[in-house]
Each structure stands twice: as C-alpha cells, then as structure tokens.
Amino acid sequence: MLRTNIQAIPLNTTAYRRFTLDEAVDWVKHLCESKGCSPAVANSLAHATVAAQARGNQAVGFRHLADYLPGFSSGRINPCVEPRISRAGAIIFKSDAQGGIAQLGVDRCFDSLCHAAHVNGMATLSQCNSFTSGELGDYTLRFAQAGLIALAVANGPALVAVPGARGKTYSTNPISFAAPSADGVPLLFDQACSATAFVNIAHAASTGSGIPEGWAVDQYGNGTRDALAALSGALLPFGGHRGANLMLMVEVLAAGLTGANWSLDAPAFNQGAQSPGCGLLILLLAPTYFSEGFEQRLANQMARLTQMGVHRPGWERQHATVNAQNDGIRVSVGLLEQLSRL
Structure with missing residues (x-):
C-alpha cells in the first residue's frame, strides 16, 4: 500500500494531501499500472507528472492525468507500446511513438542524444505518432541540466482559430527553450503560441x-x-498574426518535418479511440563548439538583466522544485479522488 501524509490546509476549505516526491511518483505509477500501463510507460509518465507538479506547473501535472487515464482506457493512448527508435546519421534520432506517450520516446533517447550532441556539437530528435507532449519544458530543462542548449516544439489537434481563418487551424503549438548557466539555474521558458x-x-x-x-x-x-x-x-493566438506565424513555424517543424499529423488532421486528444498522432522536434546544441565560456557569459548577462528589472524565465519554477525536494508537494484530495475514480 502506498503511504502518504495527509494534511488538511484551510485554503478555501480545500483539503490537501502532501507527498514526498518519491511517494508522488509511486502513487502515479500505481495509478497508471492499474490502467494497464507497462512499467516503462508508468515510470516515464509518473516522473514527468511529478516534475511538472513540483515546478508549480499544475496544468500539466496531476490535473493532466485526467486526460491520460481515460486515454489509456479508450485506446487513444497505447498503454504498453515501446517507441520505435532509429537513427539517420550521427546526430539525427527518430522515434515513432506508435500511439503511445511522448515522454517515453524522449527517455529512451536521452542519454544517446546527450552523447551525440557533446561529441558532434549538435543533435536532434524527431518524434511522431504520440499523444500530446505534456510539459514541453521538462525535456528542454533536462537537456540544459546536461550542459546543452535545447529548443523543442510540438503540435497537436487543432484548437486555435487564427485571424482570417474559417475554423480551427492549429493546436496551441508550444515552444520551449533552455540553456545552461554557470549560476546553476538554467534559463528556461515553456509557452504555448496560443x-x-x-x-x-x-x-x-x-x-x-x-x-x-x-x-x-x-x-x-x-x-x-x-x-x-x-x-x-x-x-x-497571442499577438494576432505574429502568434499565428509562430504557430505555422512550429507546425512545419513538429508535424511537417517529423511526419506527424498536421493539426487539422489530428484526432481529438480528449475523445474517441484514435491517437492524435502528435509530433515533437528537439534541437540540441553543445555551447563549447560555438564559443568558450558560454555558461559564465550567460550567467553574467542574466545577472545584469535581473538588476535592470528583466524577468528571468523559469527562475520561480526551478526554485519551486528545490522547495518541493525539501518539503514535498501537495495535491487536493478532491483531485486525487477524481483520478482514482478514473
């Protein structure tokens, strides 16, 4: 039996349960395995979910499990499939998720991608045929923590109406960027183009x-x-036509280049029995191949910008992770009960 510490917090009369990070991972793994997930799928999704929750990104933390769990039951997500991994040369890795979760394909390639990028100066992962990407920033942050600059884009079913279009054209088409810094806190942003x-x-x-x-x-x-x-x-889209342009760029990279479904052709992620067949592209650069002392230069520049009042993207979320490592995370009892019923 999974054990947790229950703590009722008088916040809008909502009761919360507090987990250590390891307890939270175990709880999510148990939940996923009860839906028929393989240990590998359950492990990848559990770690990504808890990492997002620990960073305070609740929309793609425990709340997002309300999309995954029915997806496993309905057939929108294959709960047991292994991604088909291949290579096209020394630096290009390809993953066909085969209707499974996006996170497992990245996990299966992570070490090889880091090695290839550090040896050759760059590497890329092209993935198709997955469920939605989850927290895109989780991928780029992990690569930045491994000393690499990372840019990631992903698409999904059409949800956004851009100016002048008749009907929905693109998904939210998120983009994330992360870079290692000598102060130990990577620069990170993760945002939708909607x-x-x-x-x-x-x-x-x-x-x-x-x-x-x-x-x-x-x-x-x-x-x-x-x-x-x-x-x-x-x-x-944010910014009208400017946001729509970025959505199109993401669509070309995440769907056109990877061979995934265009957003217009992607089945819904929250209903039906078909996988949305989403795409994900991750580009990695090894800073030392371009200029010496990059991480220190970035740290100095971010310190200067911060003194000028410029917001440093990702700073709060990464400090939230440190706090979560010490104090654990809390999730509303109501949400936990809802997920258990699913």
Whole structure:
C-alpha cells in the first residue's frame, strides 16, 4: 500500500494531501499500472507528472492525468507500446511513438542524444505518432541540466482559430527553450503560441471560473470570458498574426518535418479511440563548439538583466522544485479522488 501524509490546509476549505516526491511518483505509477500501463510507460509518465507538479506547473501535472487515464482506457493512448527508435546519421534520432506517450520516446533517447550532441556539437530528435507532449519544458530543462542548449516544439489537434481563418487551424503549438548557466539555474521558458493552454480553459470550465478577455472565442466567433463557451469555440493566438506565424513555424517543424499529423488532421486528444498522432522536434546544441565560456557569459548577462528589472524565465519554477525536494508537494484530495475514480 502506498503511504502518504495527509494534511488538511484551510485554503478555501480545500483539503490537501502532501507527498514526498518519491511517494508522488509511486502513487502515479500505481495509478497508471492499474490502467494497464507497462512499467516503462508508468515510470516515464509518473516522473514527468511529478516534475511538472513540483515546478508549480499544475496544468500539466496531476490535473493532466485526467486526460491520460481515460486515454489509456479508450485506446487513444497505447498503454504498453515501446517507441520505435532509429537513427539517420550521427546526430539525427527518430522515434515513432506508435500511439503511445511522448515522454517515453524522449527517455529512451536521452542519454544517446546527450552523447551525440557533446561529441558532434549538435543533435536532434524527431518524434511522431504520440499523444500530446505534456510539459514541453521538462525535456528542454533536462537537456540544459546536461550542459546543452535545447529548443523543442510540438503540435497537436487543432484548437486555435487564427485571424482570417474559417475554423480551427492549429493546436496551441508550444515552444520551449533552455540553456545552461554557470549560476546553476538554467534559463528556461515553456509557452504555448496560443493566448493560453487548452488545459487552462478546461480547468476553468470544470471549476466554473471565468477566463480573461482575449483567450478564446465562442462557437460564433465572438470573444468570450465564459470557459464553457470557449470549449465550444476556439482558442486565440497571442499577438494576432505574429502568434499565428509562430504557430505555422512550429507546425512545419513538429508535424511537417517529423511526419506527424498536421493539426487539422489530428484526432481529438480528449475523445474517441484514435491517437492524435502528435509530433515533437528537439534541437540540441553543445555551447563549447560555438564559443568558450558560454555558461559564465550567460550567467553574467542574466545577472545584469535581473538588476535592470528583466524577468528571468523559469527562475520561480526551478526554485519551486528545490522547495518541493525539501518539503514535498501537495495535491487536493478532491483531485486525487477524481483520478482514482478514473
């Protein structure tokens, strides 16, 4: 039996359960294996889920399991499949996830990608036919912690209506970037090219919360602050045409280059029995091949920018991880019960 420490916290009358990180990983692994997942799939998804939760990225932490668990049951995600890994030359790795989770393909290639990048100056992973990517920043951060600059892009089913288009055209098409720094805290950002991530809309709808203006439109194309109306409508790109351009770039790299489904052709990730067949591309650069002292230069530059009041992306989330390593994480009892019922 998995043991946890239960702690009721008087925050909006919501009760929370506190886990150490190891306990949380074990809890998620047990839950996944109860849905028929192989030990490898359960392990990859559990570590990615808990890492996101520890960073405070709850949208792709425990809450995201509410998408994975029904996906395993319905057939949208193959719970046991191994990705098919191949290479095209010394620096290009290819993964066909075969309808499984995206995280396992990255895990299977991680050490080889790091070695190839450090030996050759760069390496890349092209993955197709997976469920959605999860927390894209988890991949880039791990590579940055291994001393590499990492850029990752991913696509998924069409959820976003761009200016002038008739209907949904792209997914939220996230992009993440991370770089190692001599101060021990990698520079990191992970963001959707839409005004927000779909999981934030879904969470607002489930809790009866409103959403900010500019996030979405309803089914008639009118701007809305009603999350339920947004679920029937579409998300919006950030920055209008500029955001739409970035979405197209991500689509070309994550779907066109990898051979994954275009967003327009991808089955839904939250209904039906077909895999969305998403794509993921990760580009890695070894800084020492380009200039000596990169990590120290970056640390000095980030210190200067911080003194000028510039926000340092990823700083808070990585400090949250340190706190979680010491104090554990807390998850609402209501969410845990919901996931157990799933």
